[in-house]
Amino acid sequence: MVQAMRTVVYNIPVHLVPAYQGQEVIVRAQDPTALVQALPDHDLEKLVSVQLLSLSAAVDALADWGYGVPVELIMRSPDTEFPLLYRHAKLLDKHPMRVSIPALPGLFKAVKVASALRFPVKLEVGQPEPETIEALQSVLEFYLHHPSVSQPVEFFHTSLLSFYNQAPVSLWDVQEEDPVYVRYVMDDGRETIARRPVSRQVTGDLGVFITDLQQKLLAEHGECCACEFLAHCGSYFKWPRKDYGCSGVKTLFRTLRDAGAALRHDLNTFTAARKGTGQ
Amino acid sequence: MIGRHFSLILLPTNKCNVACEYCFEDKTNDFMSHAQLSIVIEKLLDHMERKAIAAMTIYWQGGEIMLLPPAWFEHAHELIRKAAAARGKRIAHSLQSNMIGYTPRWNTIIAEMFGNSVGTSMDFPNLYRKARHGTPAQYTALWSRNVRAAREAGIQIGVIAIPNKGTLQAGAERFYTYFVDELGITDFQINTSFSGGELNDAKRDSILDMDGLSQFCVDLATVWVERGYEQGVKLAPLDELMRHFTGEGACLPCIWLQNCTDEFVSIDARGHVAQCDCWVTSYPDYWFGNIFDDVSFTDLLQQSKARQRFQARPEALIQHESCAECDYLSICHGGCPVRTYAITGEFFVKDPYCKVYKALFSTMEALAARMASVRYRRALPVLQGHW
Numbered sequence A: 001m002v003q004a005m006r007t008v009v010y011n012i013p014v015h016l017v018p019a020y021q022g023q024e025v026i027v028r029a030q031d032p033t034a035l036v037q038a039l040p041d042h043d044l045e046k047l048v049s050v051q052l053l054s055l056s057a058a059v060d061a062l063a064d065w066g067y068g069v070p071v072e073l074i075m076r077s078p079d080t081e082f083p084l085l086y087r088h089a090k091l092l093d094k095h096p097m098r099v100s101i102p103a104l105p106g107l108f109k110a111v112k113v114a115s116a117l118r119f120p121v122k123l124e125v126g127q128p129e130p131e132t133i134e135a136l137q138s139v140l141e142f143y144l145h146h147p148s149v150s151q152p153v154e155f156f157h158t159s160l161l162s163f164y165n166q167a168p169v170s171l172w173d174v175q176e177e178d179p180v181y182v183r184y185v186m187d188d189g190r191e192t193i194a195r196r197p198v199s200r201q202v203t204g205d206l207g208v209f210i211t212d213l214q215q216k217l218l219a220e221h222g223e224c225c226a227c228e229f230l231a232h233c234g235s236y237f238k239w240p241r242k243d244y245g246c247s248g249v250k251t252l253f254r255t256l257r258d259a260g261a262a263l264r265h266d267l268n269t270f271t272a273a274r275k276g277t278g279q
Numbered sequence B: 001m002i003g004r005h006f007s008l009i010l011l012p013t014n015k016c017n018v019a020c021e022y023c024f025e026d027k028t029n030d031f032m033s034h035a036q037l038s039i040v041i042e043k044l045l046d047h048m049e050r051k052a053i054a055a056m057t058i059y060w061q062g063g064e065i066m067l068l069p070p071a072w073f074e075h076a077h078e079l080i081r082k083a084a085a086a087r088g089k090r091i092a093h094s095l096q097s098n099m100i101g102y103t104p105r106w107n108t109i110i111a112e113m114f115g116n117s118v119g120t121s122m123d124f125p126n127l128y129r130k131a132r133h134g135t136p137a138q139y140t141a142l143w144s145r146n147v148r149a150a151r152e153a154g155i156q157i158g159v160i161a162i163p164n165k166g167t168l169q170a171g172a173e174r175f176y177t178y179f180v181d182e183l184g185i186t187d188f189q190i191n192t193s194f195s196g197g198e199l200n201d202a203k204r205d206s207i208l209d210m211d212g213l214s215q216f217c218v219d220l221a222t223v224w225v226e227r228g229y230e231q232g233v234k235l236a237p238l239d240e241l242m243r244h245f246t247g248e249g250a251c252l253p254c255i256w257l258q259n260c261t262d263e264f265v266s267i268d269a270r271g272h273v274a275q276c277d278c279w280v281t282s283y284p285d286y287w288f289g290n291i292f293d294d295v296s297f298t299d300l301l302q303q304s305k306a307r308q309r310f311q312a313r314p315e316a317l318i319q320h321e322s323c324a325e326c327d328y329l330s331i332c333h334g335g336c337p338v339r340t341y342a343i344t345g346e347f348f349v350k351d352p353y354c355k356v357y358k359a360l361f362s363t364m365e366a367l368a369a370r371m372a373s374v375r376y377r378r379a380l381p382v383l384q385g386h387w
Helices: A032-038 A078-093 A105-117 A130-145 A156-165 A208-221 A247-277 B034-050 B068-086 B104-113 B136-152 B165-170 B172-182 B201-206 B212-229 B238-245 B277-282 B297-303 B306-322 B337-346 B355-379 B381-386
Strands: A009-013 A025-030 A047-052 A071-074 A098-103 A123-124 A182-185 B005-010 B055-060 B090-095 B117-121 B156-161 B185-189 B234-236 B264-265 B272-274
Touching: A025 A032, A032 A047, A047 A208, A071 A078, A078 A105, A078 B172, A078 B306, A105 A123, A105 A130, A105 B234, A130 A247, A156 A247, A182 B212, A247 B201, B005 B034, B034 B068, B034 B117, B034 B297, B068 B090, B068 B104, B090 B104, B090 B117, B104 B136, B117 B136, B136 B156, B156 B172, B165 B212, B172 B337, B212 B238, B212 B355, B234 B238, B238 B355, B272 B277, B272 B297
Parallel strands: A009 A025, A009 A182, A025 A047, A047 A071, A071 A098, A098 A123, B005 B055, B005 B264, B055 B090, B117 B156, B156 B185, B185 B234
Antiparallel strands: B264 B272
16 A cells, blocks of 8 residues: 655744745744744745744734634643633634643643634643643543533544544644654754653654654563553653553543544444434 | 624714613714715725735614715715725625614615615613603604514514513513514514613613523523524524524624624724724723824724723633633623623623623523434434433
8 A cells, every 4th residue: 555655844943944945844933923024925835834932922913924824822831821812812713723732730721711712722741640630631521521612622632533433543643743744843953753842852763763662662561562542642651751651641541432432322323313214 | 803804883973863861872963974984994995905804894873873864875885885896805784773763765775785684772661762852652653663664665674672670570471572473573682781871870770680680581592492493583692592502603792702802893973993882982091093093094903002901801801700610601701891891890800791691501502402402303203212
């Protein structure tokens, strides 16, 4: 089977835009004006998206620029920054938007406000501690069952679909961190894994990083070997600390698995009933 | 107001032909000339170009809009059509009138400019609407006659009704019967009173007990679902809440927008610009500026300190009020600034009708679930044994 070729997307700081001409890029900056100045309207062909690293800057520059360019808001402190989502909501009329929210204090409130404003959300979960797992369980419950949720909350959304479709998708893909496809270029130009906080320089070939990690974990007969969710996770939670205990994140996967199965059952029942009535 | 569409509440006259005791507008005798209208339209089109806004809807009201003659609107319509066409923009029109000055001479322009539709207002019972030196009963009789004549001419009439103390005493069933069965109105909405402008006894009196109003809204929702929902009677905002809670695309009223500054502004006959009609007529401290000043409309909005207060309000509410904990945050966002300010004198607090809204939301959510269940059973009778 021939797979479609995917090119590497580079997540670059705005000052490196000239160095990455012709490459597919995600461009990040603190200031929206810097993005607009570095990326004139006629030069957006290879632009995959932009990331706003500060939620406190004035956003009108983005509102008047590059109609339809995906914009990702990178939240750093959910506890204090969640009100600032209101000033960005007007960008939804102009751009596909997403909010990246780290699993830190204030997570639930930030997700709730983002969802109320109809922002898709990406959770940056890292290797969550037990108290963070509790917060993530609350967010998952909200995502699955609250009637006000109309936009995806990742990674829950894609994982739920993958359980529903019984077609696993690795979290490395869901979280857009597989370095085969996405490279984070640090301010000094070095490339690494696109996972926040980006403090860890990865040595070796990024192109085989995940394969190597998975092979090592399996060779060591660790937790991944017997994990029922390995195909849905891809050892995502075993990096950077290989000794991270996955009991908490498995509860999230179990909830998603059960919800996917319940959804499949309901829809199958519905389909069967329609056939029964000849509709 | 940076999206693909925005709305303008335009008051080409601040003068009114009646004297409703609870009106939130402080009236003046000003009218807008065609030359002034032309300046307004050109500045708005400049703004639409700068902000890549494709379309605008102008909500024409007053004062009382029908104090300007139909011929004034014929000229205005042509003036706006030509100006918009020259810029490749779309401008639609909507008319709000008390209908007291309506005559058949209006029929042509209502058809051509306003899609053969007029929005008007009446309460049941009518306690506060009256002509100068007249009574509410005389007003109601005149309004009813004119509305009947307009409907006979094929004009669609939408009615805004504000519950008052008499409404609560009469009850939801009687209220609904009056509008739908007796007047034949199939498109109406309930609104809430607010004591904007100079305070008087009627305005104080018009602010109802929140528990009583909540119960009325809940009862009205039940009556509407039983008698009107499936018969096609539009009763806002209940109908849009039903759409929302059944997962259809809903158009909720401006009081529940995440930030109304992103959606519309109002300009009055003197050229003053403010958030909406009450702000522009009654609260000079909250004017954004004047469109006839030597400044672009875009800059006027961007530089306005008053507008920055409006923009900051939702952020303040989500931090300092209980809105972030509310199950209905996504459809309310803390409510209406003008109701809040007019009733409480405060700006950065949530809408005082919060309790009423919550009662309405939870009722409509439950009714929507019930209707969805009914529809599901109708569609799939084979499943009935499973329920």
